[in-house]
Amino acid sequence: GYVYIAGRRVRMISGGSRPPAARPTRTSRAAASKKTKAEEAPTAKKVKTKLGRKELNHYRNLLLIKRAEVAGDLSAMEAEALRANADGMSHMPIHMADLGTDTYDQDFMLGLAETERERIREIDDALRRIQDRTYGVCELTGKPIPKMRLEAKPWARYTVQARMQLESGRGLT
Structure with missing residues (x-):
């Protein structure tokens, strides 16, 4: 069998009992990168202006x-x-x-x-x-x-x- 390590497909040498790791999908990587960008930016509070x-x-x-x-x-x-x-x-x-x-x-x-x-x-x-x-x-x-x-x-x-x-x-x- 094969396992995924750091996004690469690697052949398992021993017939270990652990199931192969799930490979992250493109959508999950994109969502993770969006989270980090949102976390870095200061929180924008949508307060309405008091200016006339x-x-x-x-x-x-x-x-x-x-x-x-x-x-x-x-x-x-x-x-x-x-x-x-x-x-x-x-x-x-x-x-x-x-x-x-x-x-x-x-x-x-x-x-x-x-x-x-x-x-x-x-x-x-x-x-x-x-x-x-x-x-x-x-x-x-x-x-x-x-x-x-x-x-x-x-x-x-x-x-x-x-x-x-x-x-x-x-x-x-």
Whole structure:
């Protein structure tokens, strides 16, 4: 007979009395990985916002303006990082030091562009929270996020204290 050890089929040498181990199915592995991802994420409490319609519209407008700014910056950064000379010739430098500098500059600009893409995702999430009427509520504690914080960073998901708690839990300072 055969047994499954660590997901591999292995031939049994002795005719032991124990039945073969059940092989985990793909669905059970997928369910297990979903559990671990859900356990890692902070619990999102679905507390409805106490902000009025007028305030929500104000924050929606702030978010839309900021999103347009970030999207414009993002396209400019990507165009700069991936630019080509207008004459169609390669702008590849001849000297190795110039090549290293150009590569560093391109990587740096693409890194900044990725940060801006992440900010756009955060803004889109905040717009969804406005639509769901959960905007302005800390996703960790369920407490209202102070309006001063929302004015400074309208896409904020957590209060300052909750953000500090999350960062200290990950070993960040």
